[in-house]
Amino acid sequence: MAQKPSIPKGTRDFGPAEMARRDYIFNTIRGIFKLYGYSPIETPAMENLSTLLGKYGEEGDKLLFKVLNSGDAFSGIDSSLLNNSNALSVKVCEKGLRYDLTVPFARFVVQHQNEIVFPFKRYQIQPVWRADRPQKGRYREFYQCDVDVIGSKSLINELELVQIVDSVFHKLDISVCIKINNRKVLSGISEVIGHPDKLIDITIAIDKIDKIGLDAVKEELTSKGLDEKAINIIEPILNLKGTNIEKLSAMRPILASSEIGTAGLDELETVFELIEKVGIGQEVELDLSLARGLNYYTGAIFEVKAKDAEMGSICGGGRYDDLTGIFGLPDVSGVGISFGADRIYDVLLTLDKFPSGSVGGTKVIFTNLGENEVLYALPVLKSVREAGIVAEIYTEKTKLKKQFDYADKKSIPYMVIVGEDEVKGSCFNLKNLLTGEQQTLAKEQLIEQLQK
Amino acid sequence: MAQKPSIPKGTRDFGPAEMARRDYIFNTIRGIFKLYGYSPIETPAMENLSTLLGKYGEEGDKLLFKVLNSGDAFSGIDSSLLNNSNALSVKVCEKGLRYDLTVPFARFVVQHQNEIVFPFKRYQIQPVWRADRPQKGRYREFYQCDVDVIGSKSLINELELVQIVDSVFHKLDISVCIKINNRKVLSGISEVIGHPDKLIDITIAIDKIDKIGLDAVKEELTSKGLDEKAINIIEPILNLKGTNIEKLSAMRPILASSEIGTAGLDELETVFELIEKVGIGQEVELDLSLARGLNYYTGAIFEVKAKDAEMGSICGGGRYDDLTGIFGLPDVSGVGISFGADRIYDVLLTLDKFPSGSVGGTKVIFTNLGENEVLYALPVLKSVREAGIVAEIYTEKTKLKKQFDYADKKSIPYMVIVGEDEVKGSCFNLKNLLTGEQQTLAKEQLIEQLQK
Numbered sequence: 001m002a003q004k005p006s007i008p009k010g011t012r013d014f015g016p017a018e019m020a021r022r023d024y025i026f027n028t029i030r031g032i033f034k035l036y037g038y039s040p041i042e043t044p045a046m047e048n049l050s051t052l053l054g055k056y057g058e059e060g061d062k063l064l065f066k067v068l069n070s071g072d073a074f075s076g077i078d079s080s081l082l083n084n085s086n087a088l089s090v091k092v093c094e095k096g097l098r099y100d101l102t103v104p105f106a107r108f109v110v111q112h113q114n115e116i117v118f119p120f121k122r123y124q125i126q127p128v129w130r131a132d133r134p135q136k137g138r139y140r141e142f143y144q145c146d147v148d149v150i151g152s153k154s155l156i157n158e159l160e161l162v163q164i165v166d167s168v169f170h171k172l173d174i175s176v177c178i179k180i181n182n183r184k185v186l187s188g189i190s191e192v193i194g195h196p197d198k199l200i201d202i203t204i205a206i207d208k209i210d211k212i213g214l215d216a217v218k219e220e221l222t223s224k225g226l227d228e229k230a231i232n233i234i235e236p237i238l239n240l241k242g243t244n245i246e247k248l249s250a251m252r253p254i255l256a257s258s259e260i261g262t263a264g265l266d267e268l269e270t271v272f273e274l275i276e277k278v279g280i281g282q283e284v285e286l287d288l289s290l291a292r293g294l295n296y297y298t299g300a301i302f303e304v305k306a307k308d309a310e311m312g313s314i315c316g317g318g319r320y321d322d323l324t325g326i327f328g329l330p331d332v333s334g335v336g337i338s339f340g341a342d343r344i345y346d347v348l349l350t351l352d353k354f355p356s357g358s359v360g361g362t363k364v365i366f367t368n369l370g371e372n373e374v375l376y377a378l379p380v381l382k383s384v385r386e387a388g389i390v391a392e393i394y395t396e397k398t399k400l401k402k403q404f405d406y407a408d409k410k411s412i413p414y415m416v417i418v419g420e421d422e423v424k425g426s427c428f429n430l431k432n433l434l435t436g437e438q439q440t441l442a443k444e445q446l447i448e449q450l451q452k
Numbered sequence: 453m454a455q456k457p458s459i460p461k462g463t464r465d466f467g468p469a470e471m472a473r474r475d476y477i478f479n480t481i482r483g484i485f486k487l488y489g490y491s492p493i494e495t496p497a498m499e500n501l502s503t504l505l506g507k508y509g510e511e512g513d514k515l516l517f518k519v520l521n522s523g524d525a526f527s528g529i530d531s532s533l534l535n536n537s538n539a540l541s542v543k544v545c546e547k548g549l550r551y552d553l554t555v556p557f558a559r560f561v562v563q564h565q566n567e568i569v570f571p572f573k574r575y576q577i578q579p580v581w582r583a584d585r586p587q588k589g590r591y592r593e594f595y596q597c598d599v600d601v602i603g604s605k606s607l608i609n610e611l612e613l614v615q616i617v618d619s620v621f622h623k624l625d626i627s628v629c630i631k632i633n634n635r636k637v638l639s640g641i642s643e644v645i646g647h648p649d650k651l652i653d654i655t656i657a658i659d660k661i662d663k664i665g666l667d668a669v670k671e672e673l674t675s676k677g678l679d680e681k682a683i684n685i686i687e688p689i690l691n692l693k694g695t696n697i698e699k700l701s702a703m704r705p706i707l708a709s710s711e712i713g714t715a716g717l718d719e720l721e722t723v724f725e726l727i728e729k730v731g732i733g734q735e736v737e738l739d740l741s742l743a744r745g746l747n748y749y750t751g752a753i754f755e756v757k758a759k760d761a762e763m764g765s766i767c768g769g770g771r772y773d774d775l776t777g778i779f780g781l782p783d784v785s786g787v788g789i790s791f792g793a794d795r796i797y798d799v800l801l802t803l804d805k806f807p808s809g810s811v812g813g814t815k816v817i818f819t820n821l822g823e824n825e826v827l828y829a830l831p832v833l834k835s836v837r838e839a840g841i842v843a844e845i846y847t848e849k850t851k852l853k854k855q856f857d858y859a860d861k862k863s864i865p866y867m868v869i870v871g872e873d874e875v876k877g878s879c880f881n882l883k884n885l886l887t888g889e890q891q892t893l894a895k896e897q898l899i900e901q902l903q904k
Contacts, residue, residue: 005559005779008498008547013560015567016491016574023492035837037814037844039468040475044593045497045549045579046460046517065498068518068545070583072537079531085524093520095460097497107457108465115467117861119847122468127497131522141496154847156826163834278830327457362489374608378730382615385487392489395571395606409569 010132010140016361021345021354022143025172026125029145029339032167033123036160038147041122043104045129046095053096055103055326063131065140066093097129101146101338102323109150110327118151137342148336150323155267157335158300158319159274165304165315165337166280172344173353175307176314177283181290182268183297183318185251188261189237189288192254193230200291201226202234207289209238237288244272244286267299283307292316302337306347314343364414364430364450365407366393367400373418380428380443389450407433414450462584462592468813473797473806474595477624478577481597481791484619485575488612490599493574495556497581498547505548507555507778515582517592518545549581553598553790554775561602562779570603589794600788602775607719609787610752610771611726617756617767617789618732624796625805627759628766629735633742634720635749635770637703640713641689641740644706645682652743653678654686659741661690689740696724696738719751735759744768754789761799767791816866816882816902817859818845819852825870832880832895841902859885866902 007013014022030040046067053061066089073092081088098104101124109116125145132138147164149157162178169176186203190196201224205217212220217238221231236254240247248269255261268286275284290301292313299319306314317337324332348354364384366377377393384391392412394403400417407415417429417438428446431438441449459465466474482492498519505513518541525544533540550556553576561568577597584590599616601609614630621628638655642648653676657669664672669690673683688706692699700721707713720738727736742753744765751771758766769789776784800806816836818829829845836843844864846855852869859867869881869890880898883890893901 005503005563006500007496007503007559007563008500011496011498013496013564014494015564016493019492019494035840035842037817037842039813040471041468042466042471044459044463044465045581046463046593048458048460051457051459063522065522066520067549068520068541070515070517074537074540085526088526089520097519107459111457111459112465112467117858121844129497141498149847152847154820156820156830156845156847159830274827274830277827278834361491365489368606368608375726375729378608378611378726382730388487390487390489392573393608395601395604395608397606406569 010134038121038123065097067095123147145339150334179287181301182264184264188255188258191258203291368394462586490573490575517549519547562781575599597791602786631739633753634716636716640707640710643710655743820846
């Protein structure tokens with residue numbers, strides 16, 4: 001019996017038009033990653049649950065898709081376990097779907113540490129799965145594009161990641177603001193005010209200053225439990241003005257008593273100097289409100305926003321000092337960023353920035369007006385393809401109208417009409433389907449014309 | 453606590469070198485698919501179990517990887533279900549991982565039938581998952597590369613698929629034999645001998661004739677229950693000699709009384725004539741022993757074997773007349789083939805046919821001999837990349853020996869040595885790491901040299 005076909009909620013099919021647009025994004029990103037000497041890796045969709053569990057917090061554990069053991073998964077299961085859903089799922093599931101590309105990468109590095117050349121510069125473009133509640137722009141299956149270097153503490157890596165971001169969005173013709181912060185500076189701030197627990201409140205306040213003004217921010221900080229002394233220390237931070245380098249200078253006296261804070265300012269200064277030295281087309285901004293993944297990052301923090309579209313961050317990342325420690329390889333520093341392909345897709349669509357030629361596809365279609373005509377056309381079709389031209393022949397003998405319709409729906413720009421006359425005259429009738437212009441050509445001329 | 457990292461059995465990590473080789477295969481196949489006017493689609497890794505169950509036989513159902521429902525999967529489950537593993541897994545799993553690309557394609561076509569332009573020519577290159585017992589060359593996660601056209605009965609499609617196979621293996625420099633059969637001919641044979649149940653035995657016998665000889669094959673057929681009359685009818689089929697067209701002629705009188713058999717011979721004749729007309733570089737052979745997926749195919753059957761490597765079929769497919777019927781869209785004919793990327797990989801490795809340049813990667817690395825030198829090098833490195841040259845800079849300031857080691861391990865052919873002298877002289881020392889040759893160059897000359 002026929003069933004009405006559907007796919008699991010939060011997942012998507014991609015047809016030819018979407019694929020062409022997605023490939024345009026992936027190929028652009030991949031091309032830049034390669035240009036900077038990063039190499040691709042791929043890891044399995046399924047990881048052992050022990051690799052994944054506990055790496056994304058309690059909430060993350062719940063969002064893992066678990067894969068039932070193959071074979072007789074439930075045999076020997078005690079019925080008392082039915083009251084303990086968690087314990088039961090651990091018993092019958094030993095594998096889970098990849099939740100991100102970072103943990104599998106850490107696992108990969110540790111597992112293959114003897115085959116890897118360090119510093120290891122890798123990129124990885126693969127789907128990940130999360131059992132999130134699906135909503136607009138949030139999917140249960142989506143691609144991540146990660147680029148990381150592991151085994152190097154050099155800030156040249158931070159520079160190169162900023163250059164990669166700059167190049168990718170330059171190529172995609174999206175204006176962005178690249179925001180940079182440093183975890184050590186945030187640690188320094190919490191150190192000098194003596195409120196390490198209030199760090200999130202402070203970064204939120206810094207973020208709000210432009211919208212609600214200094215007084216409202218101060219009020220908010222008071223309500224969050226910061227005393228006057230602490231707020232006085234923070235005030236200059238809320239009021240930072242000027243260039244990135246000027247802002248850093250203004251921070252110096254504030255964090256002077258904090259060793260880690262000063263180290264963070266040193267790092268930021270070096271990164272901004274390197275950026276200045278090589279020149280970056282996109283805007284680069286020190287943003288002390290940037291705090292993504294606080295528990296995770298230990299140095300630089302990056303976030304990228306499109307300037308001409310309302311959209312969350314389309315790219316982000318940072319430096320981590322002990323990613324591989326959980327798998328038994330401690331003290332290896334790395335830094336990386338991840339491009340959000342789905343959001344970049346939406347930005348390009350909103351700004352109408354997909355190149356019109358990006359659907360690619362067929363350049364020319366040969367008609368099918370009968371057996372004889374097809375036999376005459378086929379060897380020439382072969383030569384056309386050998387010249388690298390994407391070409392088709394209409395496979396059914398049918399009314400020309402229908403063949404035009406097919407060409408039209410597929411946006412094929414040229415048609416080679418092959419009728420009795422052409423067979424007799426050893427020629428081809430090339431029609432430009434956009435202008436309506438027709439030319440009668442010999443085989444060599446035809447190929448020449450199509451190669452233009 | 454550190455855990456020793458591993459991945460689920462039957463799955464694989466791919467490092468940079470394997471990725472380069474795999475991309476070489478995928479890009480070659482993808483390039484030819486595109487050239488013939490086929491468009492890519494992608495479907496989700498997870499399908500509803502109802503889409504997958506019952507499509508691959510009882511054995512296939514067991515090999516599906518099932519994904520546990522998210523949330524509290526086991527709540528409200530009756531303990532009596534614990535004795536019925538199957539029923540329980542159906543209750544707690546509504547999704548499964550894609551088992552092949554054919555069923556998801558059929559589901560896609562039916563679900564999107566109103567957006568699709570028919571005949572729909574699509575290709576799909578994605579991983580599939582099967583809970584098979586892992587062994588050499590058999591994995592639980594592997595890529596399939598499928599190309600199908602649906603909504604066309606024209607035998608031009610069969611021709612084009614043969615041309616695609618021809619082109620792909622020509623590009624990969626693998627000599628193959630393309631074997632062709634037709635399901636209707638096999639039906640015809642079983643019709644004329646009156647033993648439809650013995651079809652598999654007969655195709656196995658045809659396959660063995662060269663190895664064990666006519667008498668032994670006849671004996672085997674007798675032991676399988678075929679009477680003398682049936683064997684007498686089959687004997688000329690076992691003894692077929694000559695060209696493909698000659699073989700077809702010899703089959704004509706044998707299948708004269710079978711309408712379906714004669715239709716099959718007509719189809720084969722047309723396909724071989726079309727192939728003759730366009731010219732195919734690889735060997736094409738009528739093989740009446742070819743019976744893959746008997747229940748599935750309704751017309752042409754294809755199989756491709758590498759001639760210079762011991763390996764099963766590296767490509768196969770055929771025509772099916774009712775693939776989409778299970779999802780409510782009956783009577784749509786399609787034909788397609790699937791390339792086995794893993795086996796093609798092994799053949800290329802065995803025959804040492806991977807192009808030496810295919811690892812790609814970095815062409816030049818700049819040394820890091822100190823802060824000043826790096827600041828001098830970085831803008832030039834940027835220009836080198838802008839010229840499209842894959843380039844790196846060694847990120848740590850360290851002994852030159854270590855930097856040479858890195859270049860060597862990554863097979864980087866050129867190094868730009870930037871020391872005090874170069875900074876003073878506004879020049880660059882380009883070293884060919886294969887020949888040892890060194891040149892002192894200005895920036896423009898350096899880029900020119902590297903572009904060669």
